[in-house]
Amino acid sequence: MLKVLGLLAIMTGLAQAQRYTSPPANVSAVIAGKKINVDYYAPSMHGRKVMGGLVPFGQVWCTGANYATAIASDAALQMGGLKLPKGSYSIWTLPTEKEWTLIINKQTGQFHLNYDASRDFGRTRMNLKTLATPVETFRIELRSDGGNKGTLALMWERTEASIPFTVIQ
16 A cells, blocks of 8 residues: 555656646747847746746846756847857846846856856846736747847746847848
């Protein structure tokens, strides 16, 4: 009987873990003839408090789940005060209730808890707005704003943090 109860407990735990998986996601755009790609893992709310809960205020967040979100660009990008050479980076954020900071890190492929600030390329402030409709599953968008301009947008719950960028040619 104890073995059966133990097996049921393990199966229940596995079912809970599977219920809250964060599947891989990808977004890409061609802006000014140059490809920009973002690979990330997309967690969902599942009725949980996200901002100030799953995404703690005042702490660096991996901006997704599982492994650090990666951005790759075929061209140099100007994002806020940062001029990124073409290449691959990881994206981290530092959210607070009133503002978010985008962190571009030179290391890629790291587990979501393995943030190393000594590898930061730089930090820049993001625009923040409240969404009218909640976003259940974390989503990243790369929006073309015409010409060599675009916007990187992070959306989850009722929050959108975004930053315009320019493809440098």
